[in-house]
Amino acid sequence: MKKTKYLYKTLMMAAVTAASIFMLFSACGNNPVGPTQNPYTISYSINGGSGSTPSLQMVNARGSVTLRSGSGITRSGFIFGGWNTNSDGTGTNYNAGASFTPSSNITLFAKWDPVYTVTYNINGGSGTTPSSQTVNAGNSVSLASGSGLTRSGFTFGGWNTNSSGTGTNYNASSSFTPSSNITLYARWITVSNDGGTLSYGGQNYRTVIIGGKRWMAENLNYSGSGGNVGVCYNGNTSNCNTYGRLYTWTEAMNISSSYNSSTYGSGNNVQHQGICPSGWRLPNDNDWNNLVSAVGSNAGTKLKSQTGWNTGSGYIPGTDEFGFSALPGGYRGTGGSFGSVGSYSGWWSATELDASNARHRDMVWGYSIAFSDWLGKSYGFSVRCLQD
Numbered sequence: 001m002k003k004t005k006y007l008y009k010t011l012m013m014a015a016v017t018a019a020s021i022f023m024l025f026s027a028c029g030n031n032p033v034g035p036t037q038n039p040y041t042i043s044y045s046i047n048g049g050s051g052s053t054p055s056l057q058m059v060n061a062r063g064s065v066t067l068r069s070g071s072g073i074t075r076s077g078f079i080f081g082g083w084n085t086n087s088d089g090t091g092t093n094y095n096a097g098a099s100f101t102p103s104s105n106i107t108l109f110a111k112w113d114p115v116y117t118v119t120y121n122i123n124g125g126s127g128t129t130p131s132s133q134t135v136n137a138g139n140s141v142s143l144a145s146g147s148g149l150t151r152s153g154f155t156f157g158g159w160n161t162n163s164s165g166t167g168t169n170y171n172a173s174s175s176f177t178p179s180s181n182i183t184l185y186a187r188w189i190t191v192s193n194d195g196g197t198l199s200y201g202g203q204n205y206r207t208v209i210i211g212g213k214r215w216m217a218e219n220l221n222y223s224g225s226g227g228n229v230g231v232c233y234n235g236n237t238s239n240c241n242t243y244g245r246l247y248t249w250t251e252a253m254n255i256s257s258s259y260n261s262s263t264y265g266s267g268n269n270v271q272h273q274g275i276c277p278s279g280w281r282l283p284n285d286n287d288w289n290n291l292v293s294a295v296g297s298n299a300g301t302k303l304k305s306q307t308g309w310n311t312g313s314g315y316i317p318g319t320d321e322f323g324f325s326a327l328p329g330g331y332r333g334t335g336g337s338f339g340s341v342g343s344y345s346g347w348w349s350a351t352e353l354d355a356s357n358a359r360h361r362d363m364v365w366g367y368s369i370a371f372s373d374w375l376g377k378s379y380g381f382s383v384r385c386l387q388d
Helices: 003-028 237-241 249-255 285-295 298-302
Strands: 040-045 057-059 078-084 106-121 133-136 154-159 181-188 194-200 204-210 214-217 344-352 358-362 371-376
Touching: 194 214, 204 285, 204 358, 214 237, 214 285, 249 344, 285 298, 285 358, 298 358
Parallel strands: 040 106, 106 181
Antiparallel strands: 040 057, 078 106, 106 133, 154 181, 194 204, 204 214, 344 358, 358 371
16 A cells, blocks of 8 residues: 555656646747857957957847947047948948847947048138038038138138139038038139119119129019019019019010011110110120120129029039129020029020011020020010110
8 A cells, every 4th residue: 555655656746747847848938948058259340440449248149238339449530430240331330339139259340430621721812711620421510601811802702612713612601511521712703893782663683893884783673664574484473583574575675565576676786775774774785795705704604693503413503703693594485484494594685686586695504604696586584784
């Protein structure tokens, strides 16, 4: 009997032990508990920098570590930007101090982001050259204002990538994101004897004196006594405020619309007031030629406004060296459609070719010259007035 009880007790203990082992296997996802796996090693490379290489770190599989901060490592012309799985920075980036879970032994390389320097050159001017600015790649700086810079016979007009002013213009104090180390040169605009302000039709217009002649430095935005002369681009009043109105040739000349298809009889030297205020007139073709001659080569570039034009590949920016500030007001076609605002501007002259065509001057987004063409009188173009 005692032997039977002992055997029963032994069998019960074996059953309990088996059940415990089964439960342990189930709790571990059917994976038996074994010895701890070998840890992974995280090594660091300062990748061309100077300073002490951070010590390696070890972590068990599926465990995490806090990546080294990179404190104390430097590299001339660069700033430490964290860690990368490739030495050339083309791998995966990890921020310094971030939590990291390795899946194998790994070496992380210091990621060095360029630091660009913006240097200034006052380009023949007088005053204190603005201090250089440094900025991390992809970030922006506010360009120097040019305060205190002067040059006899010129006014400061911002900064340019070329000393000749033929590069890219940047306004003073504007936001600028360099893509490399760069020197910006003071852009000096010729003082062309500010002509003062002309008041006409309830609006004030800036004027400039170029080649001894006083020109409007803004496009005319006069709608006539009845408010029905000329049109705004796309019928939008804000375009009139920016670019002025677009007029047919007869509207610009202030004559009957019948002369859009018949000869009025104006030659090269005709002096015709047209829609301009008293004491002023619509310039003839000779007047436009004289303006271009006074400005010199690349007149389109020198007369275009620095801003207001579309930008992009192929764009030739304006330098506005004489304060003429030509803006791209576009045109209205003979059928009433509109086109090319932002990339083109044309201005009527008083010079007629024949019953259907008259002379006009134009400037284009991707060209440095000022063109002279004959076009149909029913087109809508801008107007600049010239003082008698």
